[in-house]
Amino acid sequence: MNNTVEDNFFTRNNLPEATERLCFGTAIARFPGAMLVEPSSQGYCSYTLLNTSQQLVIQFRPEKHGIDLEIADLAREIHGSWAPVTKVLGSVGLSPRLDWYSHGLISGKTLADVVAGQKKGLDGTSLVRSLAVFFSQAYRRSSTGVRKVGRVGSSLGERLVRLREGLPVRFRRFVEVVLEGLEGVMEMPWVLTHGDFNADNVIVNVEKSKGELRLMGVVDWAEAEFLPFGTGLYGLWSILRCLDGLRPSDGEEVGGRVKMREVFWSELEREVPKLKTDEDFRERVKLAELMGVLLWNGIAFDNGALDRVVEEGRDDKEIEMLDQILFGDGGGDFAGLGGKKVEKCKS
Secondary structure: OOOOOOOOHHHHHOOOOOHHHHHHHHHHHHHHOOEOOOOOOOOOOOOEEEEOOOOOOEEEHHHHHHHOOOHHHHHHHHHHHHHHOOOEEEOOOOOOOOOEEEOOOOEEEEEEHHHHOOOOOOEEEHHHHHHHHHHHHHHHEEEEOOOOOOOHHHHHHHHHHHHHOOOOOOHHHHHHHHHHHHHHHHHOOOOEEEOOOOOOOOEEEOOOOOEEEEEEEEOOOOOOEEEEEEEEEEEEHHHHHHHHOOOOOOOOOOHHHHHHHHHHHHHHHHOOHHHHOOOHHHHHHHHHHHHHHHHHEEOOOHHHOOOOEEOOOOHHHHHHHHHEEEHOOOOOOOHHHHHHOOOOOOO
8 A cells, every 4th residue: 555654644544554555445345346546645634546447536534524515515515526516425443533535537637746856848837827717716606694614714813813823923023913804804805715726636637738737626615615705815925936946957947936926816806806996905905814824724633623833843844934924935925914014023
């Protein structure tokens, strides 16, 4: 099997040794005669099989990482073919129980795999434009009234206070700016927001004649919930960071992160004209984006616990991401929010 002892879905979730065989056998019984393949890498919260005969992704997930079918159906309704059709198939085991699901297989490869396998000659401009359309789709189905609030949405203020108290000093002014504008952010339309938007969950195809990356879909909606519009833009930064890997042999970036952000925002403004006509609305969207960056990089995942502020020396990947965004390419984006200059504090 493909998981290492150190990073094994079954051992990580304290599952009996025979559970993997049980899952495979259950899938064979449900899909007799189908070609079932174990992918080369497994997700952190699930055990996955590919049913290549029927173009399905089969996932076994612990109850704590279960999928809300109402949310999954809504993602499909909002984003069409860019989100998979998800069905619950039942459960296996007794303690702990695993629920299992089928997802329609979206043709293509993850952006992370494509970039890792081809370091040059690809253009991400079309992909970035499509991502702007993707986020605008959620806005068009936004809600300002009664909505289903999830774990993060129900504790935004509390989480931000913990970040202000626990993050390294240089990041705290950014948190304060969001806290100062939180009331306005909370009044924004709330939209369905993907909870793990990164290059491993963005499926793309390569148009070989032009060398362009095309968005085929976004997978893994298990952590999705309603949040203020703009919060989900935290994910754009990880996509742009991944696209940095598309460099020609002379070392120059294709597009560049700053240029790609300009492309994204130009397209988003086209899809959501209010961003150009209403300065207050635009600032609230940017505040929500900053909030998303802080929450998704400032709170450790810890197997889904989401209750610990990241620490230097322990969560270096997340700290590095915050430094890159807030004091690198994104510093100018967030500098003037709230009418106050956000300055780098000395750690």
